[in-house]
Amino acid sequence: MMLACLILIPLAAGVLAWAAARWSVTAARWIALLAMLADFTLALSLWISHYHAGFATWYAETDWAWIPQLGIRFHLAVDGLSLLLLMLTFFLGTISVLVSWREITEAAGFFHLNLLWILAGIAGVFLAVNLFLFYFAWELMLVPMYFLIAVWGHENRTYAAVKFFIFTQLSGLLMLVAILALFFLHHHATGVYSFEYQDLLGTAMSPGTEMWIMLGFFVAFAVKLPVVVLHTWLPDAHTEAPTAGSVILAGLLLKTGAYGMLRFVLPLFPHAASVFAPIAMALGVAGILYGALLAFGQTDLKRLVAYTSVSHLGFVLLGIFAWNSLALQGAVMTMICHGISTGALFVLVGALHERIHTREMDHMGGIWSTAPRLSGAALFFALASLGLPGLGDFVGEFLVLLGAYQKSIVLTSLAAIGILFATFYALRLVQRAFQGPNTRDWHIPDLVPREGLVIGLMIAALLWLGLYPRPILDTFQQAAARLEQLAPGK
Amino acid sequence: MTIVFYVSSAVAIAATVLMLTRVRAVHALLYLIVSLLAVAVIFYVLGAPFVAALELIIYAGAIMVLFVFVVMLLNLGEETVRAERALLAPSMWIGPSVLAAILLAEFIWMLARGGVPPAQAVSIGPVEVGISLFGPYLIGVELTSMLLLGGLVGAYHLGSRKAPHTEVTHATHP
């Protein structure tokens, strides 16, 4: 029941906020904020209450029949992995409500409806253990996101929104086909119709079939992640989306791809995945380097930050397919830290855009002298992004590389060069935008308390993750160990 | 019976061909009626007297009267006749004829391959047809009545429009 609440609260609050906005926009904002806080508290209490048990298995399940004849159930459950990502979801959800406080003035009620429904969809993705429900939630987060970009985005929003939609929808359909194939294979083998995750685990199939179905899932998640060559929707969508949209896209939507790999691709198709692993790892490394190079070449601040995601998520892919405890832990750690650090960069870029109405780095420069706190915060998150030890991203990336080294020395060395590349773009971001002479004579207000609170929370979170990541690692540990067990040849 | 069949078949085909090649609409219409009458005979030969009667009454009668009215209302003058004649150049017929010939060849080929079992001549009268119509095909009949109603309303609507008014609507809402 508690898990259902995690989804139902944002869904209901979304409708409520929409209705409330007719007479008071502020009320809509508060409803959204309270809903997110309530969800965050729920997830946190769940975490704390189960922390000592060690997250050995699924718990706190909600299992309602939906279309039982076809094995479709409203079945939710959490383990360490999904719980971590749920907390991230509601943390960033709270933040995205806060950053939209002043930015969104047009149709604010509908905005919050969309925002909360996206978050509900994301929570559903992380909670669902019925593949039909999973697909349902996967699509649920798509449509409101389309509206978020298309209605409240920047200049080129329609193009970006349509591109985003086509990419994700097409890949989602591919996944649907793969899910159905799996469903029928399972029925063929056992005579039972079931979309249940637990039932579908270990479905018997030939290696060729396994590979094809695995690729169906992989491509769907690879588009979301994004894996290089399927990544081109990302910079457009991130750049054109409003700040809250960018935060959710970078912080959460991309993570659903990585989550899908961890939850479905590896456990459902261990053999095919292990055959495919070298290619996936190479793709990850290509993403790291190519994303970093692209980020280095950008002059649009938001686009630069968007491309860094391609680079960082390359580490996640590398870690997932390196497939040992170290790398898996690193991948999850990177997911969480990237969500916070890149989310914060988007918040800052959004705050800057609100003040100077441009994202072009050539038009900036010397912001530091007029808004030192904003610039200092940008420096902090740029450093996190380039993998400075002591901040969260470093722990994740280091663990990924440490784990990946055991699989491939060459790929790991190349990925380590990716960290070097991260220096290029992160420092370029800080120096072009915030340092240098203030040629345009900007005079802008520094961070207001609301923004300061958001940024302060994110700084604290990154420092905590960087210096004492044990709680996160311990939470995921059992799930990582189970995944490692699945690796063929173990 | 067989001779009647062949003769009426020949009449049907010839009348249709002649219909196609006329330049005046009224002439064509007359040939069409001949063709329909010939088909009605064939129906009779095939043991479907009810349908044969309907073909006569409705097709050759009512529907063709409708045509005649329209042709008269159109009042196509000599100008149109000359234009039509110009358009009846042989080159106009080649493409359609080739396409039609292919279709026909395919049809006959399939017919030849399929092998139709011969059947005894048994007349199916209006009683059986009526039982069938108001038995298993009741819904079909109802739908057909709705279709006819739709046709009625549509024709009335189109016919009652004032020409200038329509032109205005077309201009503003293309």
Added chain:
Amino acid sequence: MLDLLWLVPAIPFASAFVLAVFGPRMRSKAVAVLGAGAIAVPAVLMLLIAAAFVSAPPAGGAYTQVLWTWIGVGSFRPAIAFYLDALSLVMVVVVTFVSFLIHVYSTEFMRGDEGYSRFFAYMNLFVASMVTLLLADNLLLLYLGWEGVGLCSYLLIGFWYQDPVNGLAGRKAFIVTRVGDTAMAVGLFLLFHSLGTLRIQDLLHTASDQWQIGSPYAVAAAALLLGGAVGKSAQLPLQTWLPDAMAGPTPTSALIHAATMVTAGVYLIARTHGLYELAPQVQLAVAVTGAATLLMAGCSALTQNDIKRVLAYSTISQIGYMFFALGVGAWGAAIFHFMTHAFFKALLFLAAGVVIEALHHEHNIFRMGGLRKELPAAFWTFLIGGCALAGLPLITAGYYSKDLILWSAANSTAGTAGLWVAGIAGVVLTSLYTFRLIFVVFFGQPATPVSHRPGPAMMIPAFVLAFLSITAGFATTPFAAFMAKALPELHEGGMGMSEVINSTVAGLAFLAGLLVAWYAYLSNPALGRAAATSRVGRVLHRFWFSDWGMDWFYDRLFVWPVVWSAKANKADIVDSIYTGLTRLAALCHRYFSLTETGRLRWYAAWIAGGSAFAVAIAMFL
């Protein structure tokens, strides 16, 4: 006493945090007190800890303080833990003490700067990171400190951010050192993968148990760590960042780019000496790197006009001596030279800072001159520092430490005659460029009027360092004994040169350099100019001035291709696949819409043709 060790990095860190967050709203007095005080407390604390350590050595000669397990995944459990032995003790004491003096100096030097609190925040963060680096019990924590000091170096070089040149210099420093760090990170992966731990002491034990001398793993690991060390310590081939790093405020140059951070590479190699003993090839590479660097940087130092750049090249050169010492197995000598170098080089920078400020931010030595009388305090301190740098025999600390290194080169099993000759040549060069600098700046005709005289906060640290630059040399023997607790002693062998000959030759080399400098720059300046303007001289001058063309080379080999490809690919070539698809769709739209002629018969023909086709398919399939 020892359990207060964690406060040594914690206090500067906390102070850096406070200064970063609340600094802009604090009065500058309060900033100065907090900034310098946050280093004074650890410095004093460290002296007390040192006293406790010496008087009552902990068991095994080392003290470990575990704060918490940092990361825990399977067997990978690096802790936030500090390891104090003779080596790290000496390093930390020197670092905190020199840092404190430079902080005091900065309170005056930086006064009135709009980024006053930011400066101290960065400096304190630097000290915290440096101490963490030195005290780290495992290589991961060391890496944290390592990157931390790199970050502070970057921030401080680009401290005056409004001039893009400073920012670029900072970026260059950060990126070039990070090239080395990347190699080092791969080294860490290798070490953990093969030995299963990153705790330095465990690592060294396991390595010597598992690996033979010259085993490929040991060679690879040592070489990769050397990569990191070379980057951080500005040795060949990654030395190009240090001269540019002089764009930072002078106290920064003194602290980070002379006394402490750049010697981190030396510390790393000394700390992991066990690996290098397992990989003699790499150890030889260390020595050769050091020797080549000290000669090349010495030549470059001869040609520079900027006072700070001369000192920067001399730093590179002196660190070259330390690498040289490490390479021949004179671990203790390297650390000893680190200590004396920290004193005299910081002193030189502080005195140079006084000069620069006095001449209204004039950096060009040829627009100085005659400052001996105008700024006597600066002159004497600079002279002492210079003599220590050049190795004035018997008096200065620099002489003793360098003498020890040269003697080790001659008497170590790892040393060779060639290395020793290179070392002696380095002494000549050092003495030559040092006295060139002194003669040009402080003698001759005044060129720029003195506008500002230093206060006590700037001069007292200089005096203290001047005192240490002389006296530290007399502690050679006790120092060596103390170092022997943590580092292996020299394997004697090799040429077996006697101490007297070595010292005499070194002294003569010093004298030769001094005389040439005196002749070319003071007694007969025309000759120096003639040498510099002759054809060979011009070529050499340009070549050396541009740091042997390394920047030119790197620009073409690495920088430009990366920048060019990033710029050229700004629109992302991959995206053109998808835009190509949409173009194709649009094109299809255009051509297919041509079939929509609006002619009824045309459509009907398509229907007929289509059905003929469909029937044909049904027939033949």
Added chain:
Amino acid sequence: MLPIRESFILAGILFTLGVIGVLARRNLVFILMSIEVMLNAAGLAFVVAGAQWRQPDGQVVFLFILAMAAAELSVGLALVLELYRQYKTLDTDVLSRMRG
């Protein structure tokens, strides 16, 4: 014996003749006539099939076709009148406003 096969062939010939008419003629009235021929041919095929299997269904479907033809023709002819009133022509090649 009924001439089933021959009747089918007759239906086919009439149908293709209708096709030729639709394709070759440009006057809307002739096109409508040709369509009537095609519909009639289709109806004939149904009746033939019904006769072969001795079932009334073929005739039932012919009745439906008949009703459909009537409805189609009433609307179609109304459109023809309307078109002629507006454009003063029935040439389908001229009436091509639906061009893509």
